[in-house]
Amino acid sequence: MIEYRNLRVALLGAGSVGAQVASLLLEHGPELATRAGAGLELVGIAVRDLDAPRTADLPRELFTTDAESLILGADIVIELMGGIEPARTLILQALGSGADVITGNKALLATHGPELFEMAEQVGAQLYYEAAVAGAIPIIRPLRDSLAGDRIKRILGIVNGTTNFILDRMDTAGESLEQALATATDLGYAEKSDPSADIEGFDAAQKTAILASLAFHTTVPLDLVYREGITGVTLAEVEAAKRAGYVVKLLAICERLTDADGVEGVSARVYPALVPRSHPLAAVHGAKNAVFIEAEAAGDLMFYGAGAGGVETASAVLGDLVSAARRHVIGGPGVAESTHANLPILPISHVTTRYQITLSVTDEPGVLASVATLFSEHGVSVEAVTQSVSSSEEGAHPTATLVIGTHEASEAALAATVAALGESAVVSHVTSVLRVEGS
Numbered sequence: 001m002i003e004y005r006n007l008r009v010a011l012l013g014a015g016s017v018g019a020q021v022a023s024l025l026l027e028h029g030p031e032l033a034t035r036a037g038a039g040l041e042l043v044g045i046a047v048r049d050l051d052a053p054r055t056a057d058l059p060r061e062l063f064t065t066d067a068e069s070l071i072l073g074a075d076i077v078i079e080l081m082g083g084i085e086p087a088r089t090l091i092l093q094a095l096g097s098g099a100d101v102i103t104g105n106k107a108l109l110a111t112h113g114p115e116l117f118e119m120a121e122q123v124g125a126q127l128y129y130e131a132a133v134a135g136a137i138p139i140i141r142p143l144r145d146s147l148a149g150d151r152i153k154r155i156l157g158i159v160n161g162t163t164n165f166i167l168d169r170m171d172t173a174g175e176s177l178e179q180a181l182a183t184a185t186d187l188g189y190a191e192k193s194d195p196s197a198d199i200e201g202f203d204a205a206q207k208t209a210i211l212a213s214l215a216f217h218t219t220v221p222l223d224l225v226y227r228e229g230i231t232g233v234t235l236a237e238v239e240a241a242k243r244a245g246y247v248v249k250l251l252a253i254c255e256r257l258t259d260a261d262g263v264e265g266v267s268a269r270v271y272p273a274l275v276p277r278s279h280p281l282a283a284v285h286g287a288k289n290a291v292f293i294e295a296e297a298a299g300d301l302m303f304y305g306a307g308a309g310g311v312e313t314a315s316a317v318l319g320d321l322v323s324a325a326r327r328h329v330i331g332g333p334g335v336a337e338s339t340h341a342n343l344p345i346l347p348i349s350h351v352t353t354r355y356q357i358t359l360s361v362t363d364e365p366g367v368l369a370s371v372a373t374l375f376s377e378h379g380v381s382v383e384a385v386t387q388s389v390s391s392s393e394e395g396a397h398p399t400a401t402l403v404i405g406t407h408e409a410s411e412a413a414l415a416a417t418v419a420a421l422g423e424s425a426v427v428s429h430v431t432s433v434l435r436v437e438g439s
């Protein structure tokens, strides 16, 4: 029997993910030790309430309410409490004492990442966070290691399961946004008290900041991630998208942009977009996540699977644990976060994409020409126009619905066009403006 060096592992938090991490570690400890080359001894679990119900049957003697004392002397600390404080302070303390830290805390990484990475670098410790983006799906390590020799052009991600579930229900079951949200809440996907982190795109924006930072070797602060949630998406839009061969998805987009002078910058943004049904992301149903990467040499890659769930996410945490343990065995300093490119983060106005605009207009001669003129005056090239619905009430002007697809145009030009359409006498209202991505 091989005698391994024993590593002391402290777990902070025993909620959905933490309880599963503890359970799997206790069950598979000897096998993980063989892979890691070191024993992995769970020395304690910091909890808020010793008697709270858990999703796994865990030895009570491991529980403590004193997280600070628990991390003293630990070789590896796993933070799964969530939130900013006390997670931030405890992680800084753990790193400061030389422990490697594993976390799934995207909210903390997206807001205080640089401070944590700096501390890790100072002491030669490592911070692992595979669980923070797209749960069980390996995406952090592929970006950091497997693709370190390539250049990422663009990432399109479905990184929030709740919103993907809601949009999928609207698309496949014809439910309204409200009905689909109620179903998501009943199934435990969306938070009952406050689903806004999911449906307003905050959760996706945090993950976008983390992905863009890694992909472009540049610190991307959360407040520079442009964000729109799904609350404005209507069933009519989803159904119109379906008829036109698209599906509406909330996308996390990280893109390398190059201006006319060849100067590079980064765009990080989250919004609901039309995705062609032929794109691999269109096949991501229910609460599943997927990250589609376009790399210069590797071409297109897609990573698909469970973006949430206690036991699924625990898989990512335990993978990090084995990596951390291996590093302890081998020794040497950790690899610092790579931010050498330090590219400027560009505002949404610099983005160029395609759009689909739906207008309600008066149905009479010359209207189409006036609308087309407004587009051309703002430098937006029209690709296709469909007059999809026509109606007329007695005594009123007949109205028509125009769906206008554009070629690539800048956000700035598109915004000016939409403003002009809103003021035009022939346009009753601009019903919908959606970006088209992935084509």
Ligand SMILES: NC(=O)c1ccc[n+]([C@@H]2O[C@H](COP(=O)([O-])OP(=O)(O)OC[C@H]3O[C@@H](n4cnc5c(N)ncnc54)[C@H](O)[C@@H]3O)[C@@H](O)[C@H]2O)c1
Pocket (backbone or CB within 6 Å): 012, 013, 014, 015, 016, 017, 018, 046, 047, 048, 049, 067, 079, 080, 081, 082, 083, 086, 104, 105, 106, 107, 131, 132, 133, 134, 135, 307, 308, 309, 310, 313
């Ligand atoms: N649930 C998922 O599917 C999922 C997926 C990816 C990432 N994550 C991330 O993993 C982390 C944990 O998520 P979760 O779903 O397990 O959350 P959770 O709310 O189920 O569990 C958090 C646990 O930490 C405990 N806790 C909070 N503050 C504490 C403190 N000061 N001391 C001791 N215990 C404390 C809570 O009582 C709770 O039991 C979060 O950062 C979350 O964003 C979760």
Ligand SMILES: N[C@@H](CCO)C(=O)O
Pocket (backbone or CB within 6 Å): 135, 159, 160, 161, 162, 163, 189, 198, 203, 307, 308
């Ligand atoms: N609320 C998140 C959980 C994982 O971060 C989601 O719906 O995907």
Ligand code: NA
Pocket (backbone or CB within 6 Å): 130, 131, 132, 133, 134, 135, 136, 137, 138, 139, 140, 316
């Ligand atoms: Na992941």
